Amino acid sequence: MLGKVSYQNRSRSPHKVSYNLQSASPSRSPQRSSKWVRTLRRMVAMISLTIGCIVLIGFVPSQQAKLRQSVAQADQLLQSAPVESLVTAIQATGQNRDRLPWKMLPEVESSLLNAVQNARERNRFEQAGQIYTATFAPDQRVAAAGEGGQIYLWEQFPDPRQVQTQILQGNGEAIGSIAFSPNGSAVLGNPVSADDIVQFWQLQDDSGYQLSEQQGNWISAAFSSDGQRVISRSFDGRVQLWNAGGEWIANLYPRQAGGIGTVAFDGGSIVSGGADGNITLWDTKGDLQGRLWAGAEVNSLQLDQGGQRIISQDHNRQQAFVWDVAANQWNQFLLGETDTGRSATLSPDNGIIARGNQDGSVQLLPLVAENRQFPARSLIGHRGAVNTVSFSADGKTIASGGEDGTVRLWDVWDGTLLTKYHLQQWMGNSVEQTVLSPDGETIALQSGETIRIQDIGQNVLAQISDDSAKSSSQITFTDRGETVVLQKSIETAGEAQIKVSLWNRKGEEIGSFLLQSNEAMRAIQFSPDGQYLASLGSTGNIQLWNRNGQPLGTVTANPSAQFLVFSPNGQWLLSGGGDVEPQTCLWQIKNDSLRPSTCHSLNSRIATFSPDQRTVAIGSEDGQLYRWNLRTGRVTPTTQHHTAAITSIAFNADGTRLISGSADGQIRLSDAQGEPIGLPFIGHAAAIQSLAFSPNNETIVSLGQNGEVRVWQANWRGWLETACHRLQYHPVLRSPNTPVARGAKATCQQYVESFGEAPDELTNAPQLAVPDRDADAMRLVVKLGERRVHLYHGDTIQASYPLAIGKAGWETPTGTFRVFEMLQNPAWTHPITRERMGAGTENPLGTRWIGFWSDNYNKIGFHGTPDRNSVGQDVSHGCLRMYDEDVQALYEQVQLGTPVVVMP
Template identity: 30%
Template structure:
């Protein structure tokens, strides 16, 4: 490349020279340091187009370059490009100032003349509305839903002048939006709710959310009504709709899926708007855009923005490929625009860009991040903010309304690496900031009422956070919260574990010193560990969606450095994420190059560069010696024989049962592939010299097969009949050879070597994997190309069909394997866990597992079903108030205000049964000690007894005159205690099913009841502020305890019977010494009332669930919090330990229950999910300079790390017996 060609080429040459000065590391090695893919880094130095600033700086940093110097170089190249670009000089009478493309902005009714290529979709939507009055338009972000609704549907329907139209976006308060934009009664009306996902991402009030949804359904469903409702919904929020049963029913037949444009539609969308503006689009540019956009989801905003930037660089009345490439192309235009704006600002204004864009982003929880519409006043009214907003709006990166500001499209969040990096680094702080913004807004809206202020741990959480990004309302809120807490501190009985200082120098930075008993200073090591832990937690959350195995390890490393709210939250997030768990198969001393399953699935065979074949079964592992690096493995269909190929040209035959060698077939060149004929009498082999040979397994004689590849043959496979032999070679082709006629069919299309071939079980479909980074699907009968599987970023080295032929697995040098749907051609899962290239894949006969082999020296056996260690049990449609484990721990029961009890499998997390007595709210559930009976308490005052084996109701206990709030079985199972809002408790004889005693004396509701471990005593807690202990035989009061803290919500005996835990209204939990009749200790930390309390089976740990949305685990003897658990988004109403003490069940007003492993199990569980240790490079990048340690003691050190490295030790996550 001539370095004098232009600024892009000169910049690329400089990058390559920098790499050479750094010792010419491979791009794979650079990728590990830069945290960008090897492909992205290689393209940065290719000179085709200018890389984004983020990639350029990462490249430089990975080569030990100076980031500031390379930032300046990049800006100079951008300036030179802009100066060299011809001005926008379209003739005034032909081309006006109105651009034909809108960039990231959605098309509106006024842009209908520019909205092209979607005629078919508009017609489909109109047809749906002719048959349904409620329609959902569903598609991924970037598919064009908003433009379809506003610029497609509205103009089509507005031809009817009598039709009233209303368009709203829900925002944080959808009912307010609906009230401000009413539908005209009695008139034909069309109500469009764009960005409907905001009811889930921005509306925090569940009641308002459900009211809004039901209001939409009501207006659309009104008999004789004249209103049509259309909602636009992002596809990743589709599952959220299941929370509202009426919405599920409405969506059954009335939805329109918005997919990618066809090439023809995209061509129209590119050329027609330009033509209407008097512009011509170069054919090469159209073809380039279509090729770059092919098979890519959510690409339309990137296309539109790239075209807008190309229009800005137009020459005369034409748009040309040169202008498109100067703009950065499809992948780079958006990032280049943002980088240009950012790079032209000084440091103060750059900080404002970061502050503003982070405020304008709503963080996803199981979904992608979304834009957040905010009032203009929330961003501040200073000159710096105003200037930044003006620059961002001019670049079409944000949209400024009359009173609001928002990011122009979520594509900016996905497409600008700098913003993604900010979000990853600040994620936990941003979540806290979002909560603060909501609380401060509520406080201001309600006249600065003290009831809305922070206090306790919520206020303490802002102790060490940076407050520079806070606005005036938020700062005032924190100041008022601090002042209120200081005023109240002297009057409150709670013992705070922190002391509050003063606000500092106008920024109102809340200063908090955590004073722990016996600790006077914080050592430098502790400070370092805390900083590292915080960084690891943030990095774990950042990579969770794309690298779940790494996220689990980083969360574990964070816990190993310090147990903080941030590291606990990152561990919970990692354990909650769905992932495909893999069991590592470790034994080879080099790359694992070949894998295969025996036909019965009982054996996995792996071959490696170390010259061995290993057979993995439920028993001991067997090792077979090949004599040279193993390249291929195959079993006969009956599983009796195993063939292995090597680089020495030999194919060895083995008895798959006895593991004894049976013979050797010797070829002239290295064996690249082997396959058995279905009847086992022949073996096909592909060789490095371009030969394909067919061997007779009985005589060991071979015949050449005239397939005709020009170069090495990399893959061979038979169809199920043995009639067709498929091959793939270095000549970029796959070939089908008919063994009967000898005819060969050549399949061309790949642009790189074909490394892998596989035929579907029914023989009708062929899949090929290539060095061009794609897999292709072909019709094996007609030989027609069907589809490309695009997603891997490097060579596709291996392919295999699933047992049913509906899925195909690909393995790539990008370090991942992917599972694809062969019908839709969409990826179903990514298996990420290897730390180097994936070289081989295989699928089990039952379809439940996939085995992969990698250059990292391991094979991994993946479960194709996703699993979560923290499970959310969703299905209830009302508040969930009760939870209980069966005595064997295999079942958990939940009770809800939707009137049902649901039984769940604790292992698989699936629903087993729904028990519906049709009796209204279910407030309480309990299993009998023998597990045969489930008792449920209802709002109608009745207790229902269910047979757990038949799941039928077997008895009803009547007597209470109001709701039954709590039930408990005696340890011997003979009595049932119940507590009721009628002010009484009752003891029931389960043999006679009659009340043996009515316990009276409380003067308020009785909310909780429990038995002592020996069954002699029952305890009750009441809203009258007292706890009473009762003789369970006599039914008489033994003693009354008066905590004097207002109403009481919960009571529980410890397993040793010596302690009674009581939850009063002040947010604390009191532990009473029963013998001494006094408070032994108080557990302080929740910021709202505690709803429920439970002891672990060994009595050493106490769990409390609170209206603050958290569950806390406490060390009983030390009276300190072990961890605080989050995850629910409403009151946490109930809590229970599993019988083995290893799982915690919680329920919430968010309509869900959660099963969470107890913290002592987290290290082992995170290791099980990760299936490996950090590599040496990962440790250096994420942890830093401290010596390498194994996070998972049972697993070997990661790739490149010291195999004798010690294991990391973890702080106490669980109290031991005796404290």
């Protein structure tokens, strides 16, 4: 009857259907009706679920196929268009989250990581014509100039509400190099051609720079640390010093043979390079510091680190001269041949060479081949030769300019690195050992009798002093990192004794005991729960102990075994290693004893259990990573492979990721099956000692054998954040003009909370300030009536010395002058007879000469004297005699260009 109602209702109106259903036979009980409705609902639900499953079964593969297609496109673009590759990888990540939110495809993660590691262009600026020079201004702006003769200044982090570009209009002649004054208030533009002159802009107010006229045919200029400039004239080999107003101060001697091509000024050092292939160095007093042989005519120079480093370029090559303080000598390094490289420079820490190449790439190389601190990777982006490269002051960013008229900013590191530091910075250079806890949150360091426990944030948690830590000790963690264990060998006759001391993270001792054995112990390992202790003897015997150091049993393993590893639940033990007939064996701990399970002939270097204890990951001496399935007993090689021996392995908390480190300092990330994810993490200069995932699986902590700690991003969330932050000021995301770019920007806005916020570099950027030069200006004031000279800093007298002044007929001239010559142990020429006397105890000039007046025939200045009784008298030929110790002190306080005011 119910079926009849349903049948009849097929041809009726909805109203009648409703009516007939509601007016069913009164003999039908409400219970039967309710049961029928429930049955009908179940049938509908089952049908819907079936249809949904069918749709989902078809939907998921189709979406995975589309995502893999996007990933393939991103990978294909990586070598030719890295920025576009990164944009595509960002979009694919967003699509994966939107369409398959329950699973991030390994291919999508790998593609994003690859793009982050390779596509490091963070911004791009354009100007008309070739760019010959690009650098960073003191206020962190990017400055560039070239064949157009204009200087462009761009904000690294542009605010769309403000004008980002300033253009300094010049005389139209090409600019080959630019130099800022230390406070950023003025800028010099050096010409490309020797027929042109240096241009000078000074910041007058917030509206910009204005060109001021200069005197003299200056072809190369650089600012000193106090705003003075060094100017050179190429036609006669002279280097001259001028003040900020364009007034001549001094000539520097000796001259170079042939023309001067370039000069540089940094701190207290001046250098010049020229046609004779020499690089000449002076200090700010004009004292010759030495010469370096560049080998060919020097075209450009870069001087920094207070004059401790010189980068030179000639027609054949680029070189670096780095001062070695310990050896008291210059070390010379070849940076690159100019047939492939157009420009080269060093990072501020002298560890990385950045070289601009003819093919448009910027190549990053370690300065020394053995130094593994930096990968030899190229940054791709320019379309045409790269004419200039320079590092920011913090070494984190590179600016490059090329023939294509673009300036590009690059991240030096790939962005996966969050922080790095050396543990020696906290305990000096005498750190004997360092250990990372299994959870990656704590580090223990030993220096002499002291053991320091600190977290990854470098906060000291505890400091332990213990006599047993003096020598032959070993630190480990147990109880999942909660307990610090110190093991120390005790020399005894006939047996080996190990003292084991246990502390908590607060530095409180919670126990100690002795282990006694008839053989030396190669390795000692606590179970994660701290209930058992296993020791590996020199003959291959494995002994099991309880927490109090009482022996429980002994088994014999491979005599050449090197390591022991407990499973997470403490019920299994793995032994491995060895050079002769190597074996990796699994032992079961049952009823407080060890029982053999199975062994494989495998030359393992290190091994670890997965969290679910179903798998053992094994790293071999040849760099191969193996996977031991403990259910089937099979050991199979994975596709993950290192180029050097694997030295450390760790799983993340849920066992979905595996990290491995090798003897060459590389770290590789893979999934649980050993399939690689992205490129290696590169940066450690020494072998990887230990690795750990953070408990939330967000980061990886690595510890090198040299005590360096690095923290890396470990998953797609961190990589996406890095990718979005890198491109948030880049034109490709600021003004996206393709569907892929718009999709990438939407992904960043949806999944990266801080996207679009101003970085710390912008909010903390230094503000330009034009200093009051008179407020702290140094000057010498001579008062002839007092027969004294006063050294002023601003309005304060810093020192005062007695003088001898000119006698009648040879009076000391009054007026305002500048120091133009400074000499140590000077020779003396008699003003009348022109007889010359060399340096010595009888020389009338003493040991120092500070000249400030000349008529191009005679000179007057401050100098010492062997006739001490003459000081305070009117006895000289116009010069100002001083006690030798006084003039030596004055010599150290003044420099070329210091004003000298002579008053009656």
